[in-house]
Amino acid sequence: MQSREKQPVSAASLYSTVVSRATILLSLLKINPFGKLTTNDLTKDKTHPFSVFRGRTELYSFPESQSEAAARVQENVRQFIGNYILVFVIFFLISLYKQPIPFLTLLASFPVTDYLDNLIIKKGLDQAYPFVRRLLFFISKLGIAALLMCTEVVIAFFFSLLAAYFAMLLHGALRILHE
Numbered sequence: 001m002q003s004r005e006k007q008p009v010s011a012a013s014l015y016s017t018v019v020s021r022a023t024i025l026l027s028l029l030k031i032n033p034f035g036k037l038t039t040n041d042l043t044k045d046k047t048h049p050f051s052v053f054r055g056r057t058e059l060y061s062f063p064e065s066q067s068e069a070a071a072r073v074q075e076n077v078r079q080f081i082g083n084y085i086l087v088f089v090i091f092f093l094i095s096l097y098k099q100p101i102p103f104l105t106l107l108a109s110f111p112v113t114d115y116l117d118n119l120i121i122k123k124g125l126d127q128a129y130p131f132v133r134r135l136l137f138f139i140s141k142l143g144i145a146a147l148l149m150c151t152e153v154v155i156a157f158f159f160s161l162l163a164a165y166f167a168m169l170l171h172g173a174l175r176i177l178h179e
Contacts, residue, residue, distance in 0.1 A: 073172035088164035102151040
């Protein structure tokens with residue numbers, strides 16, 4: 001049986017490998033991962049949730065170039081968009097898990113908006129004064145947005161979106177394309 005001896009890795013070789021891989025990953029921030037996404041991609045049959053995140057190790061490798069990384073990301077986004085959206089929703093719910101006030105504010109904002117819109121229609125303001133309807137609807141949206149900002153829902157939304165975006169870029173770049 002042959003024994004494979006490990007070759008010593010020089011510091012310069014290790015440094016150049018780390019820098020080149022970091023450059024490839026940072027180049028992903030310049031691309032639009034949704035560039036090749038179409039509406040048909042949102043309606044096609046999807047893989048099971050989170051099956052994309054488990055799998056054999058041969059399904060993953062580091063891309064050799066920036067163009068290969070960009071192609072992988074765009075194709076994997078097309079293929080797994082539903083799963084990436086699910087990851088965002090889970091990150092968002094986790095970020096609101098220990099904060100009941102922002103979560104309840106978010107849930108309450110939907111029926112309040114619908115109630116105000118139905119009230120405007122019921123009073124006949126939409127027919128008699130269409131501008132008033134739009135103005136009241138805008139004011140209600142502005143008030144709800146201010147309330148959501150005060151309760152930090154917007155911050156949770158932003159950080160959840162950011163985390164899901166980076167997870168999508170990293171997963172999309174590392175997963176090998178299969179035909």
